[in-house]
Amino acid sequence: MDATVAAAPAAAPALIWTALIVVYVLWGSTYLGIRIAVETLPPLASAAARFAAAAVVLALVLRLRRGPGALRVDRRQLGAAALVGILLLAGGNGLVVLAESGPPGVALPSGIAALLVATVPLLVVLLRSATGDRPRLWTFGGVSVGFVGLVLLVLPGGGTDAVPLVGALTVVVGAACWSVGSFLSGRIRMPDDPFVATVYEMLAGALVLAVLAVGRGELVGFDPAQVSLRSWLALGYLMVAGSLVAFTAYVWLLHHAPISLVATYAYVNPAVAVVLGAVLVAEPITPQVLVGGAVIVAGVALVVSTERPRRSGTGSTAEPARR
Numbered sequence: 535m536d537a538t539v540a541a542a543p544a545a546a547p548a549l550i551w552t553a554l555i556v557v558y559v560l561w562g563s564t565y566l567g568i569r570i571a572v573e574t575l576p577p578l579a580s581a582a583a584r585f586a587a588a589a590v591v592l593a594l595v596l597r598l599r600r601g602p603g604a605l606r607v608d609r610r611q612l613g614a615a616a617l618v619g620i621l622l623l624a625g626g627n628g629l630v631v632l633a634e635s636g637p638p639g640v641a642l643p644s645g646i647a648a649l650l651v652a653t654v655p656l657l658v659v660l661l662r663s664a665t666g667d668r669p670r671l672w673t674f675g676g677v678s679v680g681f682v683g684l685v686l687l688v689l690p691g692g693g694t695d696a697v698p699l700v701g702a703l704t705v706v707v708g709a710a711c712w713s714v715g716s717f718l719s720g721r722i723r724m725p726d727d728p729f730v731a732t733v734y735e736m737l738a739g740a741l742v743l744a745v746l747a748v749g750r751g752e753l754v755g756f757d758p759a760q761v762s763l764r765s766w767l768a769l770g771y772l773m774v775a776g777s778l779v780a781f782t783a784y785v786w787l788l789h790h791a792p793i794s795l796v797a798t799y800a801y802v803n804p805a806v807a808v809v810l811g812a813v814l815v816a817e818p819i820t821p822q823v824l825v826g827g828a829v830i831v832a833g834v835a836l837v838v839s840t841e842r843p844r845r846s847g848t849g850s851t852a853e854p855a856r857r
Contacts, residue, residue: 549790550787550790550791550795553783553784553786553787553791554787554791554795554796554798554799556779556780556783557780557783557784557787557796557799558799558802558803558806559806560775560776560779560780561776561780561784561799561803561806562648562802562803562804562805562806562807562810563771563775563776563806563807563810564772564775564776564780565630565634565644565645565647565648565803565807566644566807566810566811566814567768567771567772567775567776568630568631568634568644568647568768568772569634569641569643569644570764570765570768571765571768571769571772572631572634572635572641572765573762573764573765574760574761574762574765575761575765575766575769576747576752576753576756577631577632577634577635577747577752578628578631578632578743578744578746578747578750578752579743579744579747579752579753579756580631580769581623581627581628581631581740581743582740582741582743582744582747583740583769583773584740584769584772584773584776584777585623585627585736585737585739585740585743585777586736586737586740586744587773587777588736588773588774588777588778588781589732589733589734589736589737589740591778592729592732592733592736592778592782593605593733596729596730596733604730605730605733607725607730607734610723611723611724611725611726611731612725612734614718614722614723614724614725615724615725615731615734615735615738616734616735616737616738617715617718617722617738618715618718618719618722618724618731618735619715619734619735619736619737619738619739620715620738620739620742621711621712621714621715621718622711622712622715622716622735622739623735623736623738623739623740623742623743624738624739624742624743624746625707625708625711625712625715626708626709626711626712626715627708627712627739628708628739628742628743628746629704629705629707629708629711630647630651630704630705630708632704633647633700633701633702633704633705633708634647634701636701639698640698640700640701641698641701642698642701642702642704642705644807644811645804645807645808645811646702647701647705648803648804648806648807648808649684649804649807650702650705650706650709651705651708651709651712651800651803651804652680652681652684652800652801652803652804652830653681653684653706653709653800654709654712654713654716654797654800655677655680655794655797655798655800655801655837656677656678656680656681657709657710657713657714658713658716658717658793658794658797659673659674659677659794661713661714661717662717662793662794669794670840672836672837672839672840673794673837673840675836676833676834676835676836676837676840677794677833677837678833679829679832679833679836680801680829680830680832680833680834680837681833682829682833683801683826683827683828683829683830683831683832683833684804684826684830685826686825686826686829709800713797716788716793716796716797717793719731719785719788720788720789720793724789728782728785728786728788728789729782729785729786731785732781732782732785735785736777736781784796784799794837794840795837797837798834798837801830801831801833801834802834804827804830805827805830805831808827
């Protein structure tokens with residue numbers, strides 16, 4: 535790692551918060567979108583199609599707006615973007631999609647998947663600590679509070695535990711992959727432009743997902759005519775809202791905001807998923823959900839207040855972006 539590399543230029547707090555809200559809301563809705571898409575679409579193959587299509591659209595936009603050299607990167611940057619894309623999309627997103635697929639009793643409910651992904655901030659802080667960084671004490675406190683809220687939400691409220699164990703463990707592994715990818719993206723030599731990085735990340739993730747889908751035999755006997763209209767619409771929504779808009783905003787945030795602040799999306803997304811479940815599929819909002827949600831919001835507030843960007847001309851509290 536080059537010690538002479540400078541930090542990424544400071545971004546306006548308004549831009550950071552706009553991107554955060556986009557990630558908060560749109561990614562919160564994608565858990566339900568994934569669950570609907572995999573009702574009749576092969577899970578990993580649909581995820582590969584989602585990211586491949588989004589990458590092609592974004593690449594064309596960059597090419598048209600910036601000219602022939604818009605996507606030019608060196609081998610080191612390409613390799614770094616591919617590694618991060620595989621961790622984030624094939625590992626992180628792919629495992630969530632896989633966990634949400636299958637018949638009732640096997641597939642993990644979308645809301646539970648969103649709640650389990652909330653372990654990402656805790657894992658990121660642990661990674662920072664393990665590599666010699668020392669997050670502020672209040673950052674640890676905020677992450678701990680958020681984790682307590684997560685536990686309150688997923689604790690059985692009486693009766694048998696209906697959460698499929700295999701699916702839950704699959705999502706936890708996916709959250710670990712996403713945490714490592716997010717952590718590495720600020721420490722290895724990524725493409726200078728986050729939008730260019732997004733193109734190569736999505737292409738790499740889509741390629742690995744496609745290979746895994748073929749290896750699992752997902753396309754054997756697959757008939758597009760048997761796919762429901764709601765699954766096609768959900769896949770289209772995931773391509774636009776989840777991949778093009780929200781993922782691009784997330785990559786931009788990784789270059790311009792503290793990682794602990796960016797990681798707070800994992801606390802807000804479950805709240806969005808719970809609300810959408812109640813509104814769209816009549817899932818009950820119990821007192822346990824209300825209490826756990828309130829504790830999670832408190833953890834978010836604590837982390838945000840500790841890690842928010844400074845307004846001074848010296849830059850933000852963001853860690854240096856390795857170029």
